[in-house]
Amino acid sequence: MKRFRFLTSGESHGKCLTAIIEGVPAGIRIKEAVINADLARRQGGYGRGDRMKIENDKVEIKSGVRLGKSTGAPICLEIKNNDYANWEDVMAVQDYDYPTEEALKKIEERSFTRVRPGHADYAGSIKYNLKDLRDVLERSSARKTAIEVAVGSVAKQILKEFNIVGFSHVVQIGNVKLDFYPKTYTLIKQKAEASDVHCADEMTSDRMRIAIDKAAEEGDTLGGKFEVIFGNLPVGLGSYVQWDEALDGRIAQAIMSIPAVKAVEVGAGVEAANLFGSQMHDEIFVAKDKSVYRQTNNAGGIEGGITNGESLVVRGTMKPIPTMRKSLATVDLKNMSPSNAHFERSDTCAVPACSVVAEARVAIILVDEFLAKIGGDNFVEMKAHYGV
Ligand code: EPS
Numbered sequence: 001m002k003r004f005r006f007l008t009s010g011e012s013h014g015k016c017l018t019a020i021i022e023g024v025p026a027g028i029r030i031k032e033a034v035i036n037a038d039l040a041r042r043q044g045g046y047g048r049g050d051r052m053k054i055e056n057d058k059v060e061i062k063s064g065v066r067l068g069k070s071t072g073a074p075i076c077l078e079i080k081n082n083d084y085a086n087w088e089d090v091m092a093v094q095d096y097d098y099p100t101e102e103a104l105k106k107i108e109e110r111s112f113t114r115v116r117p118g119h120a121d122y123a124g125s126i127k128y129n130l131k132d133l134r135d136v137l138e139r140s141s142a143r144k145t146a147i148e149v150a151v152g153s154v155a156k157q158i159l160k161e162f163n164i165v166g167f168s169h170v171v172q173i174g175n176v177k178l179d180f181y182p183k184t185y186t187l188i189k190q191k192a193e194a195s196d197v198h199c200a201d202e203m204t205s206d207r208m209r210i211a212i213d214k215a216a217e218e219g220d221t222l223g224g225k226f227e228v229i230f231g232n233l234p235v236g237l238g239s240y241v242q243w244d245e246a247l248d249g250r251i252a253q254a255i256m257s258i259p260a261v262k263a264v265e266v267g268a269g270v271e272a273a274n275l276f277g278s279q280m281h282d283e284i285f286v287a288k289d290k291s292v293y294r295q296t297n298n299a300g301g302i303e304g305g306i307t308n309g310e311s312l313v314v315r316g317t318m319k320p321i322p323t324m325r326k327s328l329a330t331v332d333l334k335n336m337s338p339s340n341a342h343f344e345r346s347d348t349c350a351v352p353a354c355s356v357v358a359e360a361r362v363a364i365i366l367v368d369e370f371l372a373k374i375g376g377d378n379f380v381e382m383k384a385h386y387g388v
Contacts (some may be wrong), residue, residue: 002293004158004368006151010079013087019147020146021154023371024064026072027379028158029166031198035059035153039079043149045132045352046196046210047164047173047222059150072377077150081143083326090134097183118322121342125333133333133342137377142259142350145357152360155367161379164385166230168359170198171315173208173224173351176216183386185229185311197225197348198352205283214350219325223260223318226355230301230312234386237369239309247369254361256315258354263317267300276292282310314362318354321347 003023010017024030039057057079064075084091089103090110096103111132115121124136146314159165167185169192171178180201182188191200197208208224215222238247252264263270272280275298282294294310301312323346347353376382 001365004364006153006364008051008144008147010081010144010147011082011091011138012143013083014081014091015131016081016082017144017184017296019151021064021075021077021079021151021271024070024075024158025376025378025382026070027035027200027369028070028161029068030065030070030075030154031068031126032059032061032084035061035077035150038149038153038156038360039146041193042146042353042356043104044065044196045198045350046209046212047216047347047349047351048353049347051083051345052347054086056382057146064256072131072368075154077147079146079150079153081183081281082128091138104143112342113329114339115343116324117328117330119231119320120383122331122333125159131333140259142353142357144355145258148364149357149360152357152363155360155363159363159369162232162382162388164230164232164370166228166312166359166363166366167192168198168226168228168355169200169210170351171225171227172353173199173349174211174222175209176204176211178204195354197267198355208294212349215320217312220321221324221347222351223320223324224349224350225317226351226358227259228255228314228358229311230366233301233307233309233312233366234373235307236310237366237373238305240304240306245347246304247307247365248300248302249312250365250369254365255314255358258316258318258357260318260321260350260354260360261321262319265300265315265317267313268298269300269315274297282359285295312362316354316358316360320349322352 006021008019023308036058043052043057053158060078062076062078064073090280091107106153111134120140121133121136130136167189169188182200190198197205198287199205213388239245248266255264280298282296284292286292297310301310325343327340327343330341374385
Protein backbone atom coordinates (compact mmCIF):
# COMPACT_ATOMS: atom_id res chain seq x y z
CA MET A 1 0.00 0.00 0.00
CA LYS A 2 1.47 3.36 -1.05
CA ARG A 3 1.82 5.86 1.78
CA PHE A 4 3.14 9.39 1.82
CA ARG A 5 5.99 9.75 4.29
CA PHE A 6 8.87 12.16 4.71
CA LEU A 7 11.75 13.27 6.91
CA THR A 8 13.27 16.71 7.18
CA SER A 9 16.63 17.99 8.35
CA GLY A 10 18.23 21.37 8.82
CA GLU A 11 19.03 24.01 11.42
CA SER A 12 17.58 27.51 11.63
CA HIS A 13 20.92 29.15 10.70
CA GLY A 14 22.51 26.17 8.96
CA LYS A 15 23.14 25.89 5.22
CA CYS A 16 19.72 24.65 4.22
CA LEU A 17 16.54 22.77 5.07
CA THR A 18 15.97 19.44 3.32
CA ALA A 19 13.16 16.91 2.98
CA ILE A 20 12.90 13.53 1.32
CA ILE A 21 9.37 12.44 0.47
CA GLU A 22 8.48 8.88 -0.41
CA GLY A 23 5.21 7.53 -1.75
CA VAL A 24 4.34 10.14 -4.37
CA PRO A 25 2.82 8.12 -7.22
CA ALA A 26 4.27 8.59 -10.73
CA GLY A 27 2.75 10.98 -13.24
CA ILE A 28 1.60 13.75 -10.84
CA ARG A 29 2.32 17.31 -11.99
CA ILE A 30 4.62 18.92 -9.41
CA LYS A 31 5.65 22.55 -9.83
CA GLU A 32 8.35 24.44 -7.93
CA ALA A 33 6.43 27.66 -8.58
CA VAL A 34 3.40 26.34 -6.69
CA ILE A 35 5.59 25.33 -3.74
CA ASN A 36 7.27 28.75 -3.79
CA ALA A 37 3.89 30.50 -3.64
CA ASP A 38 3.11 28.57 -0.42
CA LEU A 39 6.57 29.37 0.97
CA ALA A 40 5.90 33.08 0.37
CA ARG A 41 2.56 32.76 2.22
CA ARG A 42 4.36 31.23 5.22
CA GLN A 43 7.17 33.74 5.15
CA GLY A 44 4.88 36.74 5.11
CA GLY A 45 2.40 38.02 7.64
CA TYR A 46 2.24 41.09 9.83
CA GLY A 47 4.18 40.69 13.06
CA ARG A 48 7.15 38.75 11.68
CA GLY A 49 10.70 39.68 12.69
CA ASP A 50 13.74 40.85 10.73
CA ARG A 51 14.82 37.33 9.72
CA MET A 52 12.07 37.30 7.13
CA LYS A 53 13.65 40.36 5.47
CA ILE A 54 16.84 38.35 4.95
CA GLU A 55 15.18 35.21 3.57
CA ASN A 56 13.50 34.73 0.23
CA ASP A 57 12.38 31.12 0.69
CA LYS A 58 12.58 29.21 -2.58
CA VAL A 59 12.56 25.45 -3.05
CA GLU A 60 14.79 23.44 -5.31
CA ILE A 61 13.48 20.02 -6.32
CA LYS A 62 16.61 17.92 -6.43
CA SER A 63 15.18 14.55 -7.49
CA GLY A 64 12.06 12.53 -8.17
CA VAL A 65 10.50 14.94 -10.67
CA ARG A 66 11.33 14.97 -14.38
CA LEU A 67 9.84 17.18 -17.07
CA GLY A 68 7.28 18.48 -14.60
CA LYS A 69 5.97 15.13 -13.36
CA SER A 70 6.76 12.80 -10.47
CA THR A 71 8.52 9.59 -11.52
CA GLY A 72 7.58 7.51 -8.47
CA ALA A 73 11.09 7.94 -7.04
CA PRO A 74 11.69 9.73 -3.72
CA ILE A 75 11.42 13.50 -4.06
CA CYS A 76 14.18 15.56 -2.47
CA LEU A 77 13.47 19.21 -1.66
CA GLU A 78 15.88 21.88 -0.49
CA ILE A 79 15.49 25.45 0.76
CA LYS A 80 18.67 27.48 1.26
CA ASN A 81 19.00 29.69 4.34
CA ASN A 82 20.23 33.10 3.12
CA ASP A 83 21.11 33.96 6.73
CA TYR A 84 23.73 31.18 6.76
CA ALA A 85 26.16 33.66 5.21
CA ASN A 86 26.06 35.54 8.56
CA TRP A 87 26.45 32.36 10.65
CA GLU A 88 29.11 30.37 8.80
CA ASP A 89 31.65 30.56 11.64
CA VAL A 90 29.07 29.72 14.32
CA MET A 91 27.39 26.88 12.42
CA ALA A 92 30.60 25.28 11.07
CA VAL A 93 30.35 21.49 10.78
CA GLN A 94 34.07 20.81 11.39
CA ASP A 95 35.62 21.58 14.73
CA TYR A 96 38.31 24.28 14.48
CA ASP A 97 41.94 23.26 14.91
CA TYR A 98 42.97 26.92 15.13
CA PRO A 99 39.89 29.16 15.27
CA THR A 100 40.42 32.80 14.39
CA GLU A 101 39.79 35.43 17.08
CA GLU A 102 36.83 36.57 15.02
CA ALA A 103 35.26 33.09 14.82
CA LEU A 104 35.76 32.51 18.56
CA LYS A 105 34.12 35.86 19.32
CA LYS A 106 31.08 35.06 17.17
CA ILE A 107 30.68 31.56 18.66
CA GLU A 108 30.86 33.06 22.15
CA GLU A 109 28.43 35.87 21.31
CA ARG A 110 25.87 33.48 19.92
CA SER A 111 26.05 30.83 22.61
CA PHE A 112 23.66 31.17 25.53
CA THR A 113 22.73 29.43 28.77
CA ARG A 114 19.84 31.57 30.06
CA VAL A 115 16.81 29.35 29.35
CA ARG A 116 13.74 30.91 27.67
CA PRO A 117 10.64 29.71 29.59
CA GLY A 118 8.16 28.27 27.10
CA HIS A 119 10.83 27.32 24.54
CA ALA A 120 12.53 23.91 24.21
CA ASP A 121 15.73 25.24 25.88
CA TYR A 122 15.45 23.71 29.37
CA ALA A 123 14.07 20.28 28.53
CA GLY A 124 16.13 20.03 25.31
CA SER A 125 19.37 20.86 27.08
CA ILE A 126 18.84 18.16 29.69
CA LYS A 127 17.52 15.55 27.26
CA TYR A 128 20.40 15.90 24.77
CA ASN A 129 23.05 16.98 27.29
CA LEU A 130 23.70 20.18 25.33
CA LYS A 131 25.50 22.86 27.33
CA ASP A 132 25.19 25.62 24.73
CA LEU A 133 21.46 26.30 24.20
CA ARG A 134 22.31 27.37 20.63
CA ASP A 135 22.34 23.63 19.85
CA VAL A 136 18.77 23.29 21.13
CA LEU A 137 17.45 26.45 19.49
CA GLU A 138 18.80 25.61 16.05
CA ARG A 139 16.61 22.55 15.51
CA SER A 140 13.69 23.41 17.79
CA SER A 141 13.21 26.71 15.91
CA ALA A 142 10.04 27.07 13.87
CA ARG A 143 12.33 27.75 10.91
CA LYS A 144 11.99 24.05 10.00
CA THR A 145 8.31 24.62 9.23
CA ALA A 146 9.45 26.18 5.92
CA ILE A 147 10.45 22.79 4.51
CA GLU A 148 7.29 21.21 5.98
CA VAL A 149 5.22 23.73 4.03
CA ALA A 150 7.10 22.67 0.89
CA VAL A 151 6.22 19.02 1.62
CA GLY A 152 2.60 20.05 2.27
CA SER A 153 2.56 21.86 -1.03
CA VAL A 154 3.52 18.62 -2.82
CA ALA A 155 0.69 16.90 -0.91
CA LYS A 156 -1.73 19.62 -2.01
CA GLN A 157 -0.65 19.23 -5.64
CA ILE A 158 -1.52 15.51 -5.49
CA LEU A 159 -4.90 16.20 -3.84
CA LYS A 160 -5.68 18.92 -6.36
CA GLU A 161 -5.46 16.39 -9.21
CA PHE A 162 -8.55 14.87 -7.56
CA ASN A 163 -10.23 18.22 -6.95
CA ILE A 164 -9.58 18.06 -3.19
CA VAL A 165 -8.63 21.58 -2.13
CA GLY A 166 -8.18 23.46 1.13
CA PHE A 167 -7.20 26.74 2.69
CA SER A 168 -6.51 28.34 6.07
CA HIS A 169 -7.35 31.60 7.79
CA VAL A 170 -6.74 33.36 11.10
CA VAL A 171 -9.73 33.71 13.44
CA GLN A 172 -8.07 35.30 16.49
CA ILE A 173 -4.90 37.23 17.43
CA GLY A 174 -4.50 38.08 21.11
CA ASN A 175 -8.03 38.96 22.23
CA VAL A 176 -9.13 40.24 18.79
CA LYS A 177 -11.58 37.72 17.32
CA LEU A 178 -13.10 37.29 13.88
CA ASP A 179 -16.83 37.63 14.65
CA PHE A 180 -18.03 38.22 11.13
CA TYR A 181 -17.42 35.31 8.74
CA PRO A 182 -17.94 35.95 5.01
CA LYS A 183 -20.76 33.73 3.74
CA THR A 184 -18.87 31.26 1.55
CA TYR A 185 -15.58 29.41 1.86
CA THR A 186 -14.49 30.95 -1.46
CA LEU A 187 -14.93 34.45 0.01
CA ILE A 188 -13.20 33.56 3.29
CA LYS A 189 -10.23 32.23 1.33
CA GLN A 190 -10.05 35.24 -1.02
CA LYS A 191 -10.28 37.79 1.77
CA ALA A 192 -7.86 35.96 4.07
CA GLU A 193 -5.27 35.70 1.28
CA ALA A 194 -5.55 39.45 0.70
CA SER A 195 -4.95 40.24 4.39
CA ASP A 196 -1.44 40.43 5.87
CA VAL A 197 -2.79 38.88 9.08
CA HIS A 198 -4.53 36.20 6.99
CA CYS A 199 -7.93 37.21 8.38
CA ALA A 200 -11.10 37.32 6.27
CA ASP A 201 -12.46 40.63 7.60
CA GLU A 202 -10.78 43.99 6.98
CA MET A 203 -11.86 45.72 10.18
CA THR A 204 -10.81 42.74 12.30
CA SER A 205 -7.48 42.67 10.41
CA ASP A 206 -6.93 46.35 11.34
CA ARG A 207 -7.62 45.59 15.00
CA MET A 208 -5.28 42.58 14.88
CA ARG A 209 -2.46 44.74 13.46
CA ILE A 210 -2.99 47.30 16.24
CA ALA A 211 -2.81 44.52 18.86
CA ILE A 212 0.45 43.25 17.31
CA ASP A 213 1.96 46.78 17.25
CA LYS A 214 1.06 47.24 20.91
CA ALA A 215 2.64 43.93 21.91
CA ALA A 216 5.79 44.82 19.90
CA GLU A 217 6.05 48.22 21.60
CA GLU A 218 5.92 46.50 24.97
CA GLY A 219 8.52 43.91 23.98
CA ASP A 220 5.84 41.24 24.24
CA THR A 221 4.38 38.60 21.89
CA LEU A 222 0.89 37.40 20.86
CA GLY A 223 -0.71 34.08 19.98
CA GLY A 224 -4.08 33.30 18.45
CA LYS A 225 -6.29 30.83 16.60
CA PHE A 226 -6.48 29.65 13.01
CA GLU A 227 -8.77 27.42 11.00
CA VAL A 228 -8.00 24.91 8.23
CA ILE A 229 -10.75 23.79 5.86
CA PHE A 230 -10.59 21.12 3.14
CA GLY A 231 -13.47 20.30 0.78
CA ASN A 232 -14.46 17.67 -1.81
CA LEU A 233 -13.12 14.87 0.37
CA PRO A 234 -14.45 11.38 -0.30
CA VAL A 235 -16.36 9.60 2.45
CA GLY A 236 -14.12 7.04 4.13
CA LEU A 237 -10.70 8.52 4.95
CA GLY A 238 -9.56 7.31 8.38
CA SER A 239 -11.14 4.58 10.48
CA TYR A 240 -12.64 3.64 13.84
CA VAL A 241 -11.18 0.11 13.85
CA GLN A 242 -7.96 1.03 15.71
CA TRP A 243 -7.20 4.11 17.82
CA ASP A 244 -4.29 5.26 15.71
CA GLU A 245 -6.32 5.15 12.51
CA ALA A 246 -8.89 7.77 13.53
CA LEU A 247 -8.47 10.71 11.13
CA ASP A 248 -9.28 13.34 13.78
CA GLY A 249 -6.58 11.81 15.99
CA ARG A 250 -4.00 11.90 13.20
CA ILE A 251 -4.87 15.49 12.30
CA ALA A 252 -4.71 16.56 15.95
CA GLN A 253 -1.20 15.11 16.21
CA ALA A 254 -0.14 16.82 12.99
CA ILE A 255 -1.29 20.25 14.21
CA MET A 256 -0.42 19.89 17.89
CA SER A 257 3.21 19.18 16.99
CA ILE A 258 3.66 22.52 15.19
CA PRO A 259 5.90 24.62 17.45
CA ALA A 260 3.82 26.75 19.88
CA VAL A 261 0.47 25.04 19.21
CA LYS A 262 -1.35 24.23 22.46
CA ALA A 263 -4.82 23.06 21.36
CA VAL A 264 -6.64 21.52 18.40
CA GLU A 265 -10.38 21.41 17.77
CA VAL A 266 -12.47 19.67 15.12
CA GLY A 267 -15.84 21.15 14.08
CA ALA A 268 -17.68 22.55 17.11
CA GLY A 269 -14.58 21.65 19.17
CA VAL A 270 -14.63 22.73 22.83
CA GLU A 271 -18.02 24.42 22.28
CA ALA A 272 -19.51 20.89 22.09
CA ALA A 273 -19.40 20.76 25.90
CA ASN A 274 -22.09 23.49 26.02
CA LEU A 275 -24.53 21.79 23.62
CA PHE A 276 -27.25 19.18 23.99
CA GLY A 277 -26.92 16.16 21.74
CA SER A 278 -29.91 17.41 19.77
CA GLN A 279 -28.04 20.66 19.07
CA MET A 280 -24.65 19.11 18.38
CA HIS A 281 -25.34 16.38 15.87
CA ASP A 282 -25.78 17.27 12.22
CA GLU A 283 -29.14 15.95 11.02
CA ILE A 284 -29.15 14.06 7.74
CA PHE A 285 -31.61 14.85 4.94
CA VAL A 286 -32.27 13.00 1.70
CA ALA A 287 -32.42 14.90 -1.60
CA LYS A 288 -34.66 13.99 -4.56
CA ASP A 289 -31.75 12.26 -6.29
CA LYS A 290 -31.36 10.08 -3.14
CA SER A 291 -28.09 11.78 -2.15
CA VAL A 292 -27.81 12.86 1.48
CA TYR A 293 -27.06 16.35 2.74
CA ARG A 294 -26.76 18.26 6.02
CA GLN A 295 -27.54 21.80 7.04
CA THR A 296 -24.92 22.01 9.79
CA ASN A 297 -21.35 20.74 10.20
CA ASN A 298 -20.65 20.61 13.94
CA ALA A 299 -18.82 17.32 13.35
CA GLY A 300 -16.27 19.22 11.23
CA GLY A 301 -16.47 16.58 8.51
CA ILE A 302 -15.45 13.61 10.69
CA GLU A 303 -17.70 11.03 12.35
CA GLY A 304 -16.28 7.89 13.95
CA GLY A 305 -12.77 8.98 12.94
CA ILE A 306 -13.82 8.85 9.26
CA THR A 307 -14.52 11.63 6.74
CA ASN A 308 -18.29 11.86 6.20
CA GLY A 309 -18.30 13.84 2.95
CA GLU A 310 -18.75 17.26 4.59
CA SER A 311 -15.93 19.82 4.67
CA LEU A 312 -13.15 19.10 7.11
CA VAL A 313 -12.96 21.98 9.62
CA VAL A 314 -10.07 22.07 12.09
CA ARG A 315 -8.95 24.86 14.44
CA GLY A 316 -5.64 25.31 16.21
CA THR A 317 -4.52 27.57 19.05
CA MET A 318 -0.99 29.00 19.06
CA LYS A 319 0.56 30.35 22.23
CA PRO A 320 2.54 33.62 22.14
CA ILE A 321 6.15 33.06 20.97
CA PRO A 322 8.44 32.57 24.02
CA THR A 323 11.37 34.67 22.74
CA MET A 324 10.64 38.13 24.20
CA ARG A 325 12.38 41.46 24.80
CA LYS A 326 10.33 41.62 28.01
CA SER A 327 12.35 38.83 29.51
CA LEU A 328 11.04 36.43 32.14
CA ALA A 329 12.66 35.08 35.28
CA THR A 330 14.70 31.97 34.63
CA VAL A 331 17.79 29.96 35.49
CA ASP A 332 21.26 30.42 33.99
CA LEU A 333 22.37 26.82 33.37
CA LYS A 334 26.04 27.90 33.41
CA ASN A 335 26.03 28.26 37.20
CA MET A 336 22.40 27.43 38.14
CA SER A 337 21.85 31.00 39.31
CA PRO A 338 18.65 33.07 38.97
CA SER A 339 18.67 35.15 35.80
CA ASN A 340 16.62 36.76 33.02
CA ALA A 341 15.77 34.82 29.87
CA HIS A 342 17.95 35.12 26.77
CA PHE A 343 16.56 37.32 24.00
CA GLU A 344 17.41 37.34 20.33
CA ARG A 345 15.69 38.54 17.18
CA SER A 346 12.24 36.93 16.87
CA ASP A 347 8.65 37.46 15.73
CA THR A 348 6.01 39.39 17.68
CA CYS A 349 3.25 37.24 16.21
CA ALA A 350 3.47 34.29 13.83
CA VAL A 351 -0.17 33.13 13.84
CA PRO A 352 -0.64 33.95 10.10
CA ALA A 353 2.43 31.83 9.28
CA CYS A 354 1.24 29.07 11.62
CA SER A 355 -2.06 28.85 9.76
CA VAL A 356 -0.17 28.13 6.52
CA VAL A 357 1.93 25.47 8.29
CA ALA A 358 -1.25 23.86 9.67
CA GLU A 359 -2.79 23.80 6.19
CA ALA A 360 0.33 21.95 4.98
CA ARG A 361 0.23 19.46 7.87
CA VAL A 362 -3.46 18.66 7.26
CA ALA A 363 -2.74 18.15 3.54
CA ILE A 364 0.06 15.70 4.44
CA ILE A 365 -2.30 13.57 6.57
CA LEU A 366 -5.10 13.75 3.99
CA VAL A 367 -2.87 12.69 1.09
CA ASP A 368 -1.52 9.80 3.14
CA GLU A 369 -5.05 8.59 3.90
CA PHE A 370 -6.17 9.21 0.33
CA LEU A 371 -3.29 7.18 -1.14
CA ALA A 372 -3.93 4.39 1.35
CA LYS A 373 -7.60 4.26 0.42
CA ILE A 374 -7.48 4.43 -3.35
CA GLY A 375 -4.08 2.84 -3.97
CA GLY A 376 -2.08 2.85 -7.20
CA ASP A 377 1.51 3.47 -8.20
CA ASN A 378 0.70 6.04 -10.86
CA PHE A 379 -1.81 8.72 -11.73
CA VAL A 380 -3.60 6.60 -14.38
CA GLU A 381 -4.21 3.77 -11.89
CA MET A 382 -5.29 6.21 -9.21
CA LYS A 383 -7.85 7.85 -11.50
CA ALA A 384 -9.23 4.46 -12.48
CA HIS A 385 -9.54 3.44 -8.82
CA TYR A 386 -11.18 6.74 -7.90
CA GLY A 387 -13.54 6.62 -10.84
CA VAL A 388 -12.57 9.96 -12.41
C1 EPS B 1 11.53 31.41 11.67
C2 EPS B 1 12.83 31.80 11.70
C3 EPS B 1 13.46 32.21 12.96
C4 EPS B 1 12.44 32.90 13.85
C5 EPS B 1 11.17 32.09 14.07
C6 EPS B 1 10.70 31.34 12.88
O1 EPS B 1 14.49 33.06 12.59
P1 EPS B 1 15.59 33.71 13.57
O2 EPS B 1 15.69 32.80 14.76
O3 EPS B 1 16.83 33.77 12.75
O4 EPS B 1 15.03 35.08 13.86
O5 EPS B 1 12.06 34.12 13.26
O6 EPS B 1 11.37 31.12 15.06
C7 EPS B 1 10.92 31.36 16.31
C8 EPS B 1 10.31 32.45 16.65
C9 EPS B 1 11.12 30.31 17.29
O7 EPS B 1 10.87 30.59 18.46
O8 EPS B 1 11.53 29.24 16.92
C10 EPS B 1 10.86 31.03 10.43
O9 EPS B 1 11.50 30.89 9.35
O10 EPS B 1 9.64 30.85 10.48
